[in-house]
Amino acid sequence: MTLIDQLRSSVAGPVLGPDDADFSTEVAAWNTATVHTPEVAVGLTSEEDAAALVRVAAAAGTPVRVLASGHGSAVPVTDGILATTSRLTGVTIDPATRIAHINAGSRWAEVIEAAAEHGLAPVAGASDNVGCIGYTLGGGLGPLSRTYGFSSDWARGFRVVTASGEVVTASATENPDLFWALRGGKGGFGIVTSLDFELVELSTLYGGSVFFDAPQIADALATWVDWTHTLPETATSSVAILRLPPLEFIPEPLRGKTVLSARFAFVGDPAEGERLFQPIRDVGPTIIDAVAEMPAAAIATIHNDPRDPGPGWDRGGLLTDLDAGFVEAFLSAAGPDQQVPFIAIELRHLGGATQRDVPEGSAVGGRSGAYTYFMAGVPDPSLFETVLPPAADALLTPLQPWVSSETTINYAGGLKVPGSYEASWPKETFARLAEVRATYDPNTLFPYGPA
Numbered sequence: 001m002t003l004i005d006q007l008r009s010s011v012a013g014p015v016l017g018p019d020d021a022d023f024s025t026e027v028a029a030w031n032t033a034t035v036h037t038p039e040v041a042v043g044l045t046s047e048e049d050a051a052a053l054v055r056v057a058a059a060a061g062t063p064v065r066v067l068a069s070g071h072g073s074a075v076p077v078t079d080g081i082l083a084t085t086s087r088l089t090g091v092t093i094d095p096a097t098r099i100a101h102i103n104a105g106s107r108w109a110e111v112i113e114a115a116a117e118h119g120l121a122p123v124a125g126a127s128d129n130v131g132c133i134g135y136t137l138g139g140g141l142g143p144l145s146r147t148y149g150f151s152s153d154w155a156r157g158f159r160v161v162t163a164s165g166e167v168v169t170a171s172a173t174e175n176p177d178l179f180w181a182l183r184g185g186k187g188g189f190g191i192v193t194s195l196d197f198e199l200v201e202l203s204t205l206y207g208g209s210v211f212f213d214a215p216q217i218a219d220a221l222a223t224w225v226d227w228t229h230t231l232p233e234t235a236t237s238s239v240a241i242l243r244l245p246p247l248e249f250i251p252e253p254l255r256g257k258t259v260l261s262a263r264f265a266f267v268g269d270p271a272e273g274e275r276l277f278q279p280i281r282d283v284g285p286t287i288i289d290a291v292a293e294m295p296a297a298a299i300a301t302i303h304n305d306p307r308d309p310g311p312g313w314d315r316g317g318l319l320t321d322l323d324a325g326f327v328e329a330f331l332s333a334a335g336p337d338q339q340v341p342f343i344a345i346e347l348r349h350l351g352g353a354t355q356r357d358v359p360e361g362s363a364v365g366g367r368s369g370a371y372t373y374f375m376a377g378v379p380d381p382s383l384f385e386t387v388l389p390p391a392a393d394a395l396l397t398p399l400q401p402w403v404s405s406e407t408t409i410n411y412a413g414g415l416k417v418p419g420s421y422e423a424s425w426p427k428e429t430f431a432r433l434a435e436v437r438a439t440y441d442p443n444t445l446f447p448y449g450p451a
């Protein structure tokens with residue numbers, strides 16, 4: 001029997017080869033510049049499907065990879081089986097324990113909506129359209145990170161189909177070594193079928209974003225860097241220089257402009273949030289001021305990340321503490337007067353809870369970072385291999401005194417940058433992750449990392 005026939009007789013969901021009509025839709029990623037061409041695509045409809053798929057793959061020695069939303073699809077899958085989780089949605093909430101049971105295909109928007117009914121919220125990322133599992137496996141930094149830490153700190157248990165085809169629970173009490181690895185170690189451990197995730201009590205925030213026009217950018221950035229040194233850990237913020245195209249979907253006052261967006265999220269008394277944010281307002285006139293008391297369920301409006309699929313190229317990492325020298329170097333490299341092929345260049349303030357590990361320890365990399373940097377390229381795939389990598393190198397060269405040697409995997413630019421995979425965890429963590437992979441996947445059924 002061929003691999004496809006074996007899978008079709010073992011799995012309830014669709015099993016598709018490259019010649020099947022729905023194949024390209026099944027393997028389509030949110031990042032449309034990445035086109036996956038596996039040997040077979042399998043649409044999972046249950047945990048049993050995942051277990052059956054793994055048993056067939058293990059017997060055939062065929063590698064297995066997982067596609068959820070495809071937000072992290074930077075490198076195409078060109079062999080083996082691609083298991084897709086989009087049919088495995090569904091979130092249930094236990095308000096008494098504040099635990100959300102999240103199935104593998106769910107995106108943050110689904111959890112945010114279900115949690116809000118109970119006055120609860122997940123510690124999620126900037127975009128509510130990203131998949132919960134892929135994001136949390138990489139740690140996850142969001143608009144509330146300084147207050148609540150990495151999202152993986154809130155993971156309480158995973159259900160995982162390991163290479164043996166067994167379904168196991170990984171939690172503080174069951175398979176704790178696998179639990180440690182899944183909280184930030186990202187890939188190469190198995191197919192996660194669900195996640196138990198602790199929610200926080202949060203119905204409102206003081207937050208949002210303000211936009212400064214090009215003449216205010218230098219002042220706004222310098223003020224932001226100084227101001228971040230004064231903030232309590234109940235406040236998280238970021239800035240981004242956005243070079244916005246003159247297109248209809250961009251709100252009129254921002255269309256075609258180079259602007260600085262300053263984002264803020266404060267957990268606590270809104271009057272205190274307003275007082276804390278005042279130094280940013282004092283920089284001068286804003287094009288838009290949308291910082292106010294807001295429902296926690298509207299958290300994705302703070303960053304307003306694009307939701308629709310499209311071609312994407314990004315690179316990011318971590319920075320050490322910032323100072324006036326950084327502001328000068330950054331403005332010379334990326335300020336509004338420079339021609340750079342990046343639609344967004346973002347800095348996020350870390351610290352507070354991001355720098356404290358959970359009591360039982362976890363694999364996530366990046367606790368030493370004080371800020372993140374992130375560059376999103378002009379979304380033209382003809383630039384992705386040619387123009388954007390050297391432009392990113394050129395932009396980063398003068399910033400090297402502040403670039404941290406450690407990064408975190410969700411920011412590592414899709415493993416395209418040599419060395420970024422290894423730099424995504426402290427050395428001892430990287431070595432321990434390899435040991436856990438060798439225990440749970442001795443024959444590398446779930447390849448992960450640069451090829």
Ligand SMILES: Cc1cc2nc3c(=O)[nH]c(=O)nc-3n(C[C@H](O)[C@H](O)[C@H](O)COP(=O)(O)OP(=O)(O)OC[C@H]3O[C@@H](n4cnc5c(N)ncnc54)[C@H](O)[C@@H]3O)c2cc1C
Nearest residue numbers: 068069070071072073125126131134135140141187192410
């Ligand atoms: C617009 C945008 C905004 C973002 N914002 C943030 C942010 O604020 N903070 C942050 O930390 N990151 C952010 N990211 C990065 C994002 O967290 C990663 O790209 C993450 O990998 C996306 O996960 P996914 O499941 O949605 O994507 P996918 O590309 O489908 O999955 C990525 C990887 O996750 C693993 N994976 C997914 N599901 C499973 C599963 N069920 N079992 C085993 N492995 C699995 C696989 O290794 C897979 O290759 C953002 C990315 C984009 C494009």
